[in-house]
């Protein structure tokens with residue numbers, strides 16, 4: 016989620032936060048010029064910014080193996096007709112395709128759970144689909160109900176339920192009258208909201224041509240904000256993890272704000288905890304209660320300054336520990352925090368591993384991979400005898416890109432292990448965490464975040480105690496080594512054709528060329544654009560409103576490499592925007608998009624699916640999904656952007672733009688209903704069923720209008736014939752399954 020233009024201030028998504036006040040290297044500059052592409056089109060430019068182009072192709076690189084299955088003789092990938100931009104309250108897919116609603120908020124997960132009434136009276140959300148469907152992975156099942164990598168008609172969907180559509184604290188579509196905004200919030204409302212966050216596992220089957228969930232499946236499962244989860248990896252048992260709930264620092268309750276996903280090579284789900292910090296409150300006076308120790312520095316860096324209010328006010332619902340734990344404060348007398356929740360925030364912010372096939376297995380927070388606002392977790396290409404790499408982004412303005420490298424070398428026998436969670440212990444608990452720096456020459460470095468790294472060992476801002484402290488406070492460690500501030504890293508994914516890793520950088524309203532000359536987020540080579548985008552007739556969106564997709568090619572050491580080359584595969588833009596400064600990838604009307612977020616390569620076709628969570632281009636189109644057949648790092652050219660300044664002369668920024676897409680290599684495939692985000696996808700191994708999540712349709716509805724369905728901004732999927740309520744239904748996040756009417760692979 017990243018809406019920040021459409022809604023009242025109290026509906027600004029907590030995603031769009033920035034707490035990185037470190038002075039890491041970036042180009043300084045003075046703003047002079049704000050470029051409005053629409054203003055240019057209208058011939059009414061304010062101050063102008065010039066963009067000057069140089070050229071100089073990066074060395075071509077390539078080589079490919081592990082190539083996806085070639086297209087069948089009659090199949091042309093991206094052979095469909097592009098979908099046009101749309102503001103309709105429906106899911107639009109190309110001619111010849113069908114999108115069917117499969118699994119929506121509140122759908123029952125046991126035989127005894129009643130159908131979802133969708134009028135605010137429903138209960139028992141521990142046995143229903145959660146809200147805000149997000150990242151999702153497929154886990155095949157054989158006819159006998161055993162794990163299968165080949166099954167194409169029976170499997171489990173394991174998916175994130177990131178958040179809930181809220182205003183003034185209340186998840187208003189969940190409560191009959193829109194819910195209670197004032198504190199204290201009623202426990203009955205809070206209990207629903209605690210349960211609709213987390214993860215669900217649901218069995219799906221194909222009968223004939225139709226997919227459906229299996230309501231009574233023994234595999235169906237929910238994890239919520241209250242599910243017990245083990246702390247695994249270097250921080251397990253560390254002093255930072257001690258709470259009243261776990262005085263040994265070895266477990267916590269719940270997983271929260273689950274955004275992107277990953278699937279391990281050994282067959283488990285990885286789920287990323289993103290904007291968890293905003294669910295906690297920290298009262299005024301807590302800094303003093305902590306004697307202003309270094310924990311205050313850490314809490315501020317992660318977004319919980321003293322006095323911070325919680326998103327939903329869950330802490331107000333009563334004295335029960337399940338509410339009290341949301342107060343992140345030192346209230347006890349213990350030295351170690353075993354009598355309060357001063358350390359509770361340290362239990363969130365991880366990649367969590369879940370065995371979707373086995374509900375008896377306790378999930379594990381993999382602390383080795385670092386604590387931040389996680390999105391997806393993408394495995395680098397596997398090589399037997401070499402370490403396993405996991406790529407990750409931290410989605411907040413100006414945060415970083417990370418890589419985990421396992422100590423253990425990959426053993427192909429681990430692709431089908433007897434104990435999947437134990438295999439996770441092997442590859443995800445021992446290893447090294449790195450953060451990325453990007454240089455202006457198109458190269459980059461992975462810098463190890465270790466207690467022995469000199470800049471970390473000597474970091475005066477936050478004296479690290481041990482390696483667990485480095486991982487739990489990875490943002491501070493990354494600050495210490497001068498990591499490159501990025502334009503909100505969302506999903507990442509590895510191109511199966513060549514092993515290059517793609518990162519969606521969704522947008523950054525803080526990227527600036529400042530008049531003061533001391534901007535902490537001036538444009539740099541990897542985040543080179545600063546411009547003004549006009550939405551509607553007057554709303555001015557600054558920084559990098561449309562985002563870009565960056566990709567890296569690891570050095571010769573592959574997953575273990577500490578240097579890489581990079582370029583920008585695509586810049587988001589409107590097709591009508593200035594090709595010299597904004598539409599640097601020359602997108603056409605069949606290709607233009609804004610705010611890339613979900614991004615995943617199809618293992619079957621190799622298509623790169625790009626999904627948007629946008630608030631900048633939504634005057635023209637709802638959020639969308641595009642299909643791409645990208646090339647490789649270095650296939651384009653160097654471009655130099657020049658920003659005029661009143662002081663110090665022009666600021667020039669070199670960047671590297673991938674080869675422009677053609678009509679055959681990038682096409683819009685899907686547009687969603689009103690005020691949704693498109694996010695999360697997975698497919699059957701034959702590539703013939705693609706599951707996609709539609710998150711928060713109707714998010715722009717006002718809580719005050721809950722009694723008047725005519726004022727809901729979306730009625731999807733009720734208006735598509737799914738569930739109760741029909742064309743007047745409350746909108747629901749939902750999974751759709753996309754099939755091709757001729758039985759072909761999706762994207763052909």
Ligand code: FEO
Nearest residue numbers: 016274289410505
């Ligand atoms: Fe949950 Fe950054 O998207």
Ligand code: CA
Nearest residue numbers: 016274505612
């Ligand atoms: Ca996301």
Ligand code: CA
Nearest residue numbers: 549550631632
């Ligand atoms: Ca716009």
